Amino acid sequence: MAPSTNKLNVGILGATGTVGQRFILLLAEHPNFTIHTLGASSSSTGKTYKEAVLGRWKQSRAVPAHVADQEMKECVAKNFAQCDVVFSGLDSGPASTVEPEFRSANLRVFSNARNYRMDPLCPLVVPLVNTSHLDLIPHQRASLSPQLNQGFIVCNANCSTTGIMPPLKALMDAFGPLDKVLVSTLQAISGAGYPGLSAFDVHDNVVPYIGSEEEKIESESKKILGSINGPKTAFDEAQCTISAACNRVPVLDGHMECVSLSFQRRPPPSVEDVKRALHDFRCEAQELGCHSAPAQAITVHEEVDRPQPRLDRDHQNGSGVNVGRVRPCPVLDIKFVVLSNNVMIGAATSSVMNAEVALAKGYLS
Amino acid sequence: MAPSTNKLNVGILGATGTVGQRFILLLAEHPNFTIHTLGASSSSTGKTYKEAVLGRWKQSRAVPAHVADQEMKECVAKNFAQCDVVFSGLDSGPASTVEPEFRSANLRVFSNARNYRMDPLCPLVVPLVNTSHLDLIPHQRASLSPQLNQGFIVCNANCSTTGIMPPLKALMDAFGPLDKVLVSTLQAISGAGYPGLSAFDVHDNVVPYIGSEEEKIESESKKILGSINGPKTAFDEAQCTISAACNRVPVLDGHMECVSLSFQRRPPPSVEDVKRALHDFRCEAQELGCHSAPAQAITVHEEVDRPQPRLDRDHQNGSGVNVGRVRPCPVLDIKFVVLSNNVMIGAATSSVMNAEVALAKGYLS
Amino acid sequence: MAPSTNKLNVGILGATGTVGQRFILLLAEHPNFTIHTLGASSSSTGKTYKEAVLGRWKQSRAVPAHVADQEMKECVAKNFAQCDVVFSGLDSGPASTVEPEFRSANLRVFSNARNYRMDPLCPLVVPLVNTSHLDLIPHQRASLSPQLNQGFIVCNANCSTTGIMPPLKALMDAFGPLDKVLVSTLQAISGAGYPGLSAFDVHDNVVPYIGSEEEKIESESKKILGSINGPKTAFDEAQCTISAACNRVPVLDGHMECVSLSFQRRPPPSVEDVKRALHDFRCEAQELGCHSAPAQAITVHEEVDRPQPRLDRDHQNGSGVNVGRVRPCPVLDIKFVVLSNNVMIGAATSSVMNAEVALAKGYLS
Amino acid sequence: MAPSTNKLNVGILGATGTVGQRFILLLAEHPNFTIHTLGASSSSTGKTYKEAVLGRWKQSRAVPAHVADQEMKECVAKNFAQCDVVFSGLDSGPASTVEPEFRSANLRVFSNARNYRMDPLCPLVVPLVNTSHLDLIPHQRASLSPQLNQGFIVCNANCSTTGIMPPLKALMDAFGPLDKVLVSTLQAISGAGYPGLSAFDVHDNVVPYIGSEEEKIESESKKILGSINGPKTAFDEAQCTISAACNRVPVLDGHMECVSLSFQRRPPPSVEDVKRALHDFRCEAQELGCHSAPAQAITVHEEVDRPQPRLDRDHQNGSGVNVGRVRPCPVLDIKFVVLSNNVMIGAATSSVMNAEVALAKGYLS
Structure with missing residues (x-):
């Protein structure tokens, strides 16, 4: 990846799935974020994104050129260490272990999965409605053991x-x-x-x-x-x-x-x-x-x-x-x-807009 | 038509339409009723039923053989004088004049149109529910001017x-x-x-x-x-x-x-x-x-x-x-x-079942 | 099963699948055949048919009453020893081992799978077209080692x-x-x-x-x-x-x-x-x-x-x-x-009609 | 309409129909053309475009703001006298009289209707294929009586x-x-x-x-x-x-x-x-x-x-x-x-691209 001085690096979990593909399109030319790391299941690891979605890319727009040749990484936190933000399009199965592991590694996770939606520490945010709930992030960080200074999980809704x-x-x-x-x-x-x-x-x-x-x-x-x-x-x-x-x-x-x-x-x-x-x-x-x-x-x-x-x-x-x-x-x-x-404001756009608000409110620094 | 000693003769108004086609199939081998007269708009008058529905027959079963060659009649009461019962699949436009004309001619009309549903003299009957409302038929006959001894309109619901x-x-x-x-x-x-x-x-x-x-x-x-x-x-x-x-x-x-x-x-x-x-x-x-x-x-x-x-x-x-x-x-x-x-109990089957109940309760004699 | 003196006992392989369900409906009241044994994958073994197709029965007609409570058997030949005919709705994966095993056990198999269609010993029969090809059955039996006196595989086409x-x-x-x-x-x-x-x-x-x-x-x-x-x-x-x-x-x-x-x-x-x-x-x-x-x-x-x-x-x-x-x-x-x-003459009906012809021509005795 | 110094004025016939709506979207921000006059059937005459397509606008993009309030005109040539180009989305019925009348009035017509496609004087042009056929335009003008110095009909294909x-x-x-x-x-x-x-x-x-x-x-x-x-x-x-x-x-x-x-x-x-x-x-x-x-x-x-x-x-x-x-x-x-x-290169885009080529080749001056 070319360095992007002013943008935040983002990682995408479940990048080859339905929600993941939308993340790719929404973030490919985003003013605040640069796609840095793409994660998917082990069957895709090591492939380029283009290879990984062969026969599975279901969008009417093509895979963005600069993403097509990026190498797919396993969804483990150390592969995403350089990411300022992580968007998760994982299903609830893998999300149950991957998302908390990422948070523990001080990564900021915006999740589409259902696992943490009703968690008393996790904001469940519809970005057109209750971004004020992001203000619980400091409490989430403080309540975990060990306490975190950066990591969190913010969910969007079903x-x-x-x-x-x-x-x-x-x-x-x-x-x-x-x-x-x-x-x-x-x-x-x-x-x-x-x-x-x-x-x-x-x-x-x-x-x-x-x-x-x-x-x-x-x-x-x-x-x-x-x-x-x-x-x-x-x-x-x-x-x-x-x-x-x-x-x-x-x-x-x-x-x-x-x-x-x-x-x-x-x-x-x-x-x-x-x-x-x-x-x-x-x-x-x-x-x-x-x-x-x-x-x-x-x-x-x-x-x-x-x-x-x-x-x-x-x-x-x-x-x-x-x-x-x-x-x-x-x-x-x-x-x-x-x-x-349902695939935009109902999924990927919610996560991205939540992250934009979090950025504007200082929760990504 | 071959004479059917025990069955009642029925007429079908709007016989070429969606509901009319269902009437044809339901009545083609009915134990109580025999299809006697088929009515449709003037563009079909004089044609055989088969000709009249050419390109418009949308049922997966074929036109019953003994109906195929019946001649289409104009929807005027004198053409249906031999009918004991008339099933109407007319749209509300033509129904507004045809159905009361038929009733005035002492014909019993079971209607799918919306025109008389809320009429205080007309039973609005879902046959699985309120066939007791047929008991208002004598009052309907008595309330019209001139009074009728046979004719009525019974509606089924939307x-x-x-x-x-x-x-x-x-x-x-x-x-x-x-x-x-x-x-x-x-x-x-x-x-x-x-x-x-x-x-x-x-x-x-x-x-x-x-x-x-x-x-x-x-x-x-x-x-x-x-x-x-x-x-x-x-x-x-x-x-x-x-x-x-x-x-x-x-x-x-x-x-x-x-x-x-x-x-x-x-x-x-x-x-x-x-x-x-x-x-x-x-x-x-x-x-x-x-x-x-x-x-x-x-x-x-x-x-x-x-x-x-x-x-x-x-x-x-x-x-x-x-x-x-x-x-x-x-x-x-x-x-x-x-x-x-919606095309069976929601339309044609309702009319037919209503008529069967009316028959059993003596309102067709 | 109650004994059926004049009918042949039939087994159905893959009875819970799409083709299998059609076999059930076609054979439930067949004049020549009685459903005797139902085979399916190990996950269904021991269940009743009704339990095995729970949530998977996709027919507009209900499961026939006398089939609903039949117990599902594993697809091994000894379970079908009493079957005069076996209809196979197996996918090509399981068919590759099950169908020849059944034939070796002297069972007559009418298969929907692709495995044996182009086999030089197996008739590939569209019943409206080339039932004369059934006459190769004796040669098929004679060519196998050991020779068979009853078993065979007859395929229907894609x-x-x-x-x-x-x-x-x-x-x-x-x-x-x-x-x-x-x-x-x-x-x-x-x-x-x-x-x-x-x-x-x-x-x-x-x-x-x-x-x-x-x-x-x-x-x-x-x-x-x-x-x-x-x-x-x-x-x-x-x-x-x-x-x-x-x-x-x-x-x-x-x-x-x-x-x-x-x-x-x-x-x-x-x-x-x-x-x-x-x-x-x-x-x-x-x-x-x-x-x-x-x-x-x-x-x-x-x-x-x-x-x-x-x-x-x-x-x-x-x-x-x-x-x-x-x-x-x-x-x-x-x-x-x-x-x-495609689901009738293109699949299950072909197998059944092939078996009817084979019966009429003496290949099932 | 505000005057547009460098762009050609275009008229659209059948502007409220399926093809007409596509013309509107393609031409609303076109570098060479400005929408000048909108024609439709007499039932729309005098309405604004927005009123005329009420309940009939079937595009996922909204009616362009500057077109919404334009007044609909009857499809007669004098209403389009200021148009350098006329795009016709008329059905073959009205096209049969309107399009030749427009040509006689020295208007350049790009037609989607079938009427003139096989006419020996009219180019039938798929813009990705045979724009060389536009070179028959001078012969078309010369062959009509009276001869024309500007008008023509160019068709696109089915x-x-x-x-x-x-x-x-x-x-x-x-x-x-x-x-x-x-x-x-x-x-x-x-x-x-x-x-x-x-x-x-x-x-x-x-x-x-x-x-x-x-x-x-x-x-x-x-x-x-x-x-x-x-x-x-x-x-x-x-x-x-x-x-x-x-x-x-x-x-x-x-x-x-x-x-x-x-x-x-x-x-x-x-x-x-x-x-x-x-x-x-x-x-x-x-x-x-x-x-x-x-x-x-x-x-x-x-x-x-x-x-x-x-x-x-x-x-x-x-x-x-x-x-x-x-x-x-x-x-x-x-x-x-x-x-x-079929609605883009198969219809409206063909007409527009044909006109772009005609412009580049000097047939619109």
């Missing part, structure tokens, strides 16, 4: 959780606590990774079940929408009740979610109030001018049949979320649909 | 309404009034008729909007789940609150619906109680031994990922409904999924 | 080969040798088995490559369309030249194949002659009255846009093939499309 | 024809005349326009017929691959024989075509020679540095299963074509697959 967080947060900020939230999802096949689902199972079909997905939405949401305590040593969960029903549909990318919710406030806000609050919502990543932050965190669609996955998933390169069909709910207060790009 | 009615009815019967019902649908493309949706719109996509569909579910359900008054002159709506969110998904046949609901009864029934009530539910069409009645009105699936449209839509030839994933709902009481075959 | 064989054979019978055949395929995802293809690979996509498929078509066809020599000891290949281009398309079942061909005969037959020859073609399975033989071996469609996979794959329960768009080819002589059901 | 032209031309240039070409297509649904195909027809299906498509490939190819005579007054057709079989598959964008061909030259070139000739092929649009010309006219893929529509259709923004699986053909000489983006 893709279907991520999509609904920005509108829920926007409404809490504007109108106070939510009471109840009911969400039904129509999730894309790319959410299952690669090879993921058998074509035989999802072709001309809906699968009304995704393992642990409903539980993830119901638990992760409360942590993300909650706050951190005064001394920045603990997460206080939000108190709303959440119920999820998750379905897989034959769509490539883009999770659609039907949300109905009620507020604690009586009377509840009007449809117009809700739309305005969603549209006006801004997040810290925007205020800090982060590279990957969308111009508009929540795009509110007025057309009666939008957003739609195929037409709207690439809006703002998938870095924001789309809301449409805001209308009264006869059972709760308000209902609407949310579309988010 | 396909997405139909699917969820049997489980809701089963639970009301077992546990008393429902309080709130929230339903999100994942509806098949065949529900839009032919040509219906552009492939361009639904390919690799979800459309989170179906015109008037949510309103139909919210209004029709209350009529169907309601009762008729003592003198059998009016419908009393059920009092529960219903909220629907409707989506089109790229699936050929089979509407999936995610239901969450609460009971008025406290404490609510357990998951096991709910499953048993659903499984044990029986309807009048079954008790009367109607030809099209399913052996099992509601099939309760225990596998964690069933029912699925492609695998379960043809169970019992689509005449019952499928329920799965019965589990507690953190927001309301219980949640589950329902799969129904 | 699914994409199978589809085009009946029309090619019909044209050879009517008009003499073919000169050149060019075929491009559009193959269904079920052809890849289960789990087979990743949904990610074939969704909204065409994959213009199927490993070894083109070679199979080019080699198997010549054996199938060839003859056996006078003493019934060898296969003489047909002399035509065949070129195949194979593609996977997002269709569940049904292989479409575009065929262009030329005859040695000059001038070539007319389009009408070709249609008539295809329509009039009859095979030995039909003449012998075999249970699974279709009424019409080749259905010639006159509609300009038929056959189509979704509409025509289930015609005659997938036991025949469909031809359409017969027209002149500017480059060769004639072109047309063929649609065959 | 989308399925366009895809295979660059490789065929590259091979003719390198190895002399082709003898026979056999092509089977797997065409995307966007090729049918909007609303185009019913979802019901193409879902989980292949339609082995596209009206007139095979005839278009067989006739247009010979004109495109042919030459113009010495005095530049006539087209001489190429002499090869072409046979096409066209299929619609459930893919959004991207036509895949399986090609087998033979050369007149004996012995034919090797596979390696063919690959090199395809890779090295360059066209006039590249030599002239046209804005829309791809860096690589023909991208030759070495991976065994590429190109694929979903992964490769957006390569170079769809402005080149992709070839893969170059291998010997047992029947003819060589076979390979071609993937082209």
